[in-house]
Amino acid sequence: MSLVPPGLQWVRAYRRAWLPRDIGAGVVLTTLLVPQGMAYAELAGLPPITGLYTSIMCLLGYALFGPSRILVLGPDSALGPMIAATTLPLLVADGDPERAVALASVLALMVGAIMVVAGLGKLGFIADLLSQPTMTGYMNGLAVTILVGQLPKLLGFSVDADGLVGEVVGVVEGVADGAVVPAAAAVGVGGIVLVLALQRWTPKLPAVLVMVVLAIVASSALDLAEHGVSLVGVLPQGFPPLTVPTVGWSDLAPLAAGAAAIALVSLADTISTASSFAQRSGQDVHGSQEMVGIGAANLAAGFFQGFPVSTSASRTAVAERAGSRTQLTGVVGALLIVAMIVLVPGLFRDLPQAALAAVVITAAVSLADVPATARLWRQRRVDFGLSIAAFAGVALLGVLPGIGIAVGLSVLDVFRRTWWPYxxxxxxxxxxxxxxxxxxxxxxxxxxxxxxxxxxxxxxxxxxxxxxxxxxxxxxxxxxxxxxxxxxxxxxxxxxxxxxxxxxxxxxxxxxxxxxxxxxxxxxxxxxxxxxxxxxxxxxxxxxxxxxxxxxxxxxxxxxxxxxxxxxxxxxxxxxxxxxxxxxxxxxxxxxxxxxxxxxxxxxxxxx
Incomplete structure (x- = not known):
């Protein structure tokens, strides 16, 4: 592994002809980073502004230490429930937002430390602990968990329940009791339909941005706040200073367990995404250096009120289609977000919370892979069973136990094949x-x-x-x-x-x-x-x-x-x-x- 950070190597080899494309791709990427960053922050149980802080710092950290030319890191829909599952049990009854941010920041620092140490130790093979069938089942379970968890926000009310079954019961009871806010439901459901339709029929358009802009316009023109629709409100102005988060000693053990699970999922997702895009561009994937790059991104986010991050296949695809050539694209995106929260923090004040729920749900839909599950049924029933067991573990026991079950099933499958070989x-x-x-x-x-x-x-x-x-x-x-x-x-x-x-x-x-x-x-x-x-x-x-x-x-x-x-x-x-x-x-x-x-x-x- 080279002692010179990959980012400095790109700077030395940078070509002036790439500059217009990288800047243009950075502008396009920002239109996706902002709404998704805020939505995934709320998915993690954190204030929306922390999603923007996280996006800025992880983009800069990976641009310096990440080996991929165009891979885009940021808040992730797959990690949001894991972050919430780790931090929420450590909060008091009504939750202190500052304590929640501190816990999430320590979690990011732990994930970063795990990744950097593992990368320097060339332990990239750890990602193999999750077999594809169990990963498919885990992601399907995560998609269902996210979908059910976001339904109350989409419909304009809240549910106080633990676990998927309890949330389903809460949603049904809320709908039956007339708790649905019609205006919020119209914004949320309409937003989902619009995003999915645009992604299918006009994939070059930034579907999420179009939906968010229309939601803000509708909220302002129709005064949806007066009709019971919750809005994001004015974001805090300015950028947070370098902060060393502090938590109690008793919080460290549960945070460490969550950090290990998040690091594993983040690494598996990143290696998979990096391999996919590297094949198209003719690059090589450096697993250990990727771990260092992800670790640096998490450390940078953790010191500026951020939370753990991972690679985003959708955002990377947007950057690639927009002509991105290097990590300057991410740097441009980070600088534009800084300009927004410093100069126009009220830009998203009229954005309905239901629209953010629509962003999260459409992302959850992309996590699920039903055709892959059907293919497992046709090709190998044992792998199908592993996938369903991983799905049930996430859906019935929770996100963190689910990742433990997924890893355990993958390891047991290896032992089974060795124990009873052909x-x-x-x-x-x-x-x-x-x-x-x-x-x-x-x-x-x-x-x-x-x-x-x-x-x-x-x-x-x-x-x-x-x-x-x-x-x-x-x-x-x-x-x-x-x-x-x-x-x-x-x-x-x-x-x-x-x-x-x-x-x-x-x-x-x-x-x-x-x-x-x-x-x-x-x-x-x-x-x-x-x-x-x-x-x-x-x-x-x-x-x-x-x-x-x-x-x-x-x-x-x-x-x-x-x-x-x-x-x-x-x-x-x-x-x-x-x-x-x-x-x-x-x-x-x-x-x-x-x-x-x-x-x-x-x-x-x-x-x-």
Missing amino acids: QTSLGRVDGLAGYHDLRSYPGASRLPGLVLYRFDAPLIFANAKTFRDEVIRLARSDPPPEWIVVAAEPITDVDTTAADVLHALDHLLDERGQSLVFAELKDPVRAKLERYGLTDAISADHFFPTVGTAVEAFRARTDARWVVPDPTGALPPPHDPGTPPVPRLSPEDRTAAGPDTVAPPGTREDGS
Whole structure:
């Protein structure tokens, strides 16, 4: 990782021809940053102005330390509920706005510190803790949670309830009791319809800005405040000074837990978005540097009354379509927001709160991915189940427990695949080189007395018993095989627990007059078996470089011939009745057997 911040590298390589595009894109971007910043601040349970403070500082922080040329950071709809879930339980009954801001700012500093430390430690792979199915389910659950949570504001009333079920009940009761403010509902619902329609039919128009401007015009012309519609009001003038937020010691533990969850979601979202836009522009994604860039953006926001931020795919897309070439676009946007809150803080005083709710709800709709969930149902039911479980975790238990469930399900899915890996027996298929899965080719030829067994996973403590049980089952089949050849190419590791199991298994098969044979062991795995002492217990002539050489060695010793099983899958006995099984060879016998017993290293299954 370079010691020179990426932002300074862009400055050195900047071309004058890029300036008009970056400035124009910055102006266009600002039209989206302002309404979304205020809306997502309220989604996080904070005053609208903090969304603007956050937008300014995170844009400047990422412009200096972020590696992407056009990635846009800012307040995010996915993080808003997580911030609220972390800070609201720490507030007193009616909530102190200043304390809420302080808690959110400390949260941003914690997220920033986690990101910077993880980035310097090259821990970008942490984003892989969230698999795509669980991330899809989590986002679907988050979308529903946001939608239900914003409905009261959209309709002009409030609900005092905890959890999705309680909020749904509160909304239904409010509507039934006549708490809906018609004017607010008209603004909110009309705003949603307008934004979605413009995004679909005229995607180049700034749909959110058009809706916000029309809402302000309608509010002012129709005096909606007199009809019970809540307005944003005049924003505080000026920019806050550098502030070190303070909270109680008892607040640090819950804030740290929330910060870890927010950092994980922010990182996963950023890496995904950065990869998508990098592919289109031919750039590379530097995961660790992205973590540092996100961390710097969060630290900058935290010291100026801001809250945690993440990447925004929609805002990045707007900047890209507007011709953005570098992070100067974000700097221009930040400066324009500063000019607005310093010179015209009353610009949004007539903006209805219902319009902000419409902004949040349209963003929540973009979080949900129902087609992806339907595709999981068609393609892989297990992944569909993981997605639904993650969705239920968020919807029923809450946002923070939901991310814990999503991570836990992703990790458990990895263990499940390792614990119960795919395993099968192999046979020879006419016209196809190599040896193939009997489940796919049940009519494949087999050698009497020989079983080719493939285990598709590292052999470790979690699945050693599964491996042992299957080998014993094969050994006890009728007729019993003389050799069980493990096609070990998929086995990428063997730990000490599995080594002990192999040792006991080899001894058990020896007592039965059967042999455990290995083919295609990778060199690092073979080296581990030697360190474990297994190559002393298992004869050297039972290790082969390929499955093909193991098969030929068996045929040379037994004169076995390939046969096609009858429709029941039964094979003839490996020898004529009364013929004893071929004993294992002593070292002297192996020497006498000659070099043809074991093929030279590098030989493939087909003998090439």
